[in-house]
Amino acid sequence: MSDSAHRDSPEQAEFRQYCQDWLANNTPGEPPVRLPQSALEIMTEAQLAYLQDWQKAAYDAGLVGCDYPVEVGGGGRKDCQRIANQEMIRARTPFFPNVIGLGMAAPTVFYHGQDALKQQLLPRLFSGEDIWCQGFSEPGAGSDLASVQTFAERKGDKWVINGHKVWTSLAHFAEWMILLLRTDKSHKYDGLSYFVVPIRSALGKGVTVRPLIKITGETGFNEVIFDNLEVDDSFRLDELGKGWQVAMTTLLHERGAGELQTPRSGGMTSRSTHETKAAAVMDLARNTPRGEGCAAADPLLRDRLMQAVIREKAFEQSQRRSRVQPLLDHPMRLPLQNKLLASEIAQEVSELALDVAGPAGSLYLADANAPAGGQWPLAYMNTFGMTIAAGTSEVQRNILGERVLGMPKSK
Template sequence: MHDDEFRQAVRAWLTENVGAELRGAGGPGREHEAYRERLAFNRRLAAAGWTCLGWPVEHGGRGATLAQQVAFHEEYARAGAPARVGYLGEELLGPTLIAYGTPAQRRRFLPGIRAVEQLWCQGYSEPGAGSDLAAVATRARLVGDEWVIDGQKVWTSLAHVAHWCFLLARTESAGTGPRHSGLSYLLVPMRQPGITVRPIRQLTGTSEFNEVFFDGARTSRDMVVGEVGQGWRVAMGTLAFERGAATLGQQVGFQRELDRLVALARQTGVAGEPQLRDLLARAAVGLWALRAHTLRTMAEADQAGPGQGASAVKLLWSRWHQQLGEVAMRVRGASGTVARDAPYELDDWQRLFLFARADTIYGGSDEIQRGIIAERVLGLPRQARG
């Protein structure tokens, strides 16, 4: 199918299937919204062949081109379609299994991910190892034919609804080698006695993030992706997949937020204030630059494989979105500081401002992304870490 025809087909399906009751539901800071309805929609999306577009055909995907994947995510965002529930499995773990998993692992897990019947969460960050994943302390030891896992993960998105978790655990001591040696990438069932999930309430009042405690949790011996002790390489591959074509759809959402904010500024009469007009203009130019850089980075990755350009993209979008929230509060003025109803009902702009505080932390903090660029792109000396 030609790329233009593909875009038209996506647009037609979304026009017919995205109802007003789901338009705009879900997303960062709002994952609690219409969860069951969004899950059902995500499964209809799968049944119609609109999930796992970039996966190879032999693994259940459509083998879509990069241009087609970008078109899908752009049209999905423009249609106001609800945030997908199966995102972590489809966009992160699935490509990771295709690249690093065994044939048996692919047969077992890829169909369930594609059909959105099996939901996943990511077990990377820990209380003492946020973006610095080499400091992971959760341990897994082999007992007979099972890995027994003890430790704690934190900021685990959607762990409370996940069936499985892909996590990093220390399976052997790093010794005198690099700190990241001795880590393994494990697939662990969430519905078992050795796992406790506790929600973390955020500034927005919602709790899509969680703490997850592993106290003798178990998974079978063959649930290691890649080689035992070589999980760092697999984990870095997953992070590269995280910043794929869906980033362009995210930016369409950013454009809609900016357009709404400009309209609000005009409606309230503050658009003519020189400082605010300058801030809004800078936001528009910044978003155009972000899109151009993202397209170039994705084209390079499509040719040569994931590189470090994704770190720059993460830095750019997270800072841009955080600043948009700050501009929104300037546009709102004093009324933006007051919640509408007790105990804590936020409007869209208040939620944007508060949740965007996390944009520069989750998915790899700004400090870590700058370190990656400094060391792996600019060739600067490795930063000393305690």
């Protein structure tokens, strides 16, 4: 029995057993197409269809949206999503494609949306039938999110939106976008409002989505241009001018509080999770020739491998502190720390894998001789996006220092 299972209530223990039984008989087999390393890099309709089918099956079985009320499409349970996530991780299931919807849009809509909007949007979000994307960053507003200039002008009971969003993951497949924009140009923070916008139905009618090709060759990123797009005022979340406060809900979940919403992918392959990355590098070391033996026999590499294992295990144990109430009194403490550590650990482990592979570590996906199918250089390059998304590592450290530890602001 796992350490987590020892802490289950009787109802949670019953649900855990149900998850285990269902996953034993329903985990999908090998995909018919090559999957990306994370949901944010889905590039083809075939990849999306396979992953959407999986999320829909898991939702129908009650493994998605567990903790949300039944009236908005949830399971009506208490503290059970983490159990479903743990069991899906153990079963090495594929990731869910609607990672932005589950991890960021769902809690934001639930806490700030009107009841009718929740009932309209959340069931199809949980099932994966409607993919979501996030419209925050702009060409002139990245880490300084409050400087966004995409503008919405009031027109009766509608708003006319004009502007430019960038680095928008999954926009090429998204039905809906969570959108932070400006409704008052005379106030920086109080001039922001928050909307949910149907972008797929508006393609060519006020919305343009253009792919951005990364150095990896992947096209999960996009830029989205709004040209006189009209949306109804009923798609606004919370009060006018409260967009910054609503955005903080989104960012809090993006930076780690959303771990309870969906199991995160982040390993070497589509079925791996953060806890397995160091183990995967150890396997690579055992199977990589080095001198008369293998790379695992190199004492320096072996020491670095053990340090990677220790750091991952320490991170795993640190996440258990999310149940310690005094640590939750400051909502930013654990989410920001977890986001900062997870992104940097992923980068360190991926870099270690390239060192283990040696010269062959430079071989990429299309090369038949690439170790592990070329997944490690892809993972390493993608980790730089992880240390930037949701606020750079430098921004995370500043927030932790100033707002959590009470240190003076840096000059």
